[in-house]
Amino acid sequence: MTVRVGVIGAGWIGKEHIQRLTHAVTGARVTAVTDIDAARAEEAAAPVGARVLPDGAAVIAADDVDAVLVTSWGPTHAEHVLAAVAAGKPVFCEKPLATTAEDCLRIVEAEQAHGRRLVQVGFMRRYDSGYRQLKQVLGSGRIGEPLIVHCAHRNPSVPESYTSAMAALDTAVHEVDVLRWLLDDEIVSTQVVTPRSTGKRFAHLKDPQIMLFETAKGVRIDLEVFVNCQYGYDIQCEVVAEEGLVRLPDPATVGVRTAARHETEVLTDWVGRFREAFDTEFREWIASLAAGAAPTGPSAWDGYAATVITAATVEALESGRVVATDLKPRPAFYGGAA
């Protein structure tokens, strides 16, 4: 069975995912595309033989759309996801699920009222082979219980429109999700320490930031977010446990030895670093839909948790205080694990 996908938002990542669904995933076809910029929609739709529809509502209602992909701007996500759930269609929403906790809860409630999972959120790190190996080691019990996690999330640079709050909302949101999943634990408090800011970019920006999270089981996480590090796109994660530690591998690149030096490449963007993870994410999503099963990836509840925890982190940055995340109790509908 071919899953026919309708796409809402044909910008940067929308175009990437349209290409991915067409060329890297079997069993999927993009049949409809919309964007508030019609020329952009046309540019993304034409090469894959999809038609352009006037808006998100038309995509969701279309007879030749079995599942919906939301890749528009964050503040518009909730409207499209709620409409897809109301129509009973599976929906994959790029992060964030919604920009407010209230909207996330609306989605969570609508999905529960529908009675079956329809929503998956685009946290692709859960599909990265390195993170999956980390989870396998932690789950095997070989190194005992996790105690401390050291992480770094570095981008070479960001545009001037990037704000200090985006370090949590746009960037650290990936660690928030992947660490909840990796540790099978919940983040209960957050704090932000601001070292001297880099002089290499904008005066308005607090960059780098050190985020300190505490989990329900007492694990401490330190996360350096440095979005103008200049040298490359660099994702680090090391879990220190009772009987050992496990570290996220760097992507494999050839080592070059020349002129008395040994060099390996550092990637420069998230597109290259997580390409395979994105491919796997969409292959597994489409496979679950083709099998008539509910999606197994990050849920609407995970989307809610990430929005609440990152909002609390912005509050921590602005107040200088430790902020409790105060998540609502997890509904049984979403299972036991984080």
Ligand SMILES: NC(=O)c1ccc[n+]([C@@H]2O[C@H](COP(=O)([O-])OP(=O)(O)OC[C@H]3O[C@@H](n4cnc5c(N)ncnc54)[C@H](O)[C@@H]3O)[C@@H](O)[C@H]2O)c1
């Ligand atoms: N998983 C990841 O690592 C990752 C990476 C980049 C972006 N994202 C997320 O993907 C989303 C899109 O990011 P982007 O970088 O592609 O942005 P973008 O600005 O390049 O594209 C967004 C597109 O959505 C369109 N749009 C906005 N509102 C719309 C609406 N109501 N209906 C139809 N189209 C609408 C815009 O015209 C634009 O073309 C964001 O939520 C972002 O956080 C995720």
Ligand SMILES: O[C@H]1[C@H](O)[C@@H](O)[C@H](O)[C@@H](O)[C@H]1O
């Ligand atoms: O939207 C992007 C994307 O989510 C990347 O994975 C992250 O590294 C960037 O910091 C963020 O701005």
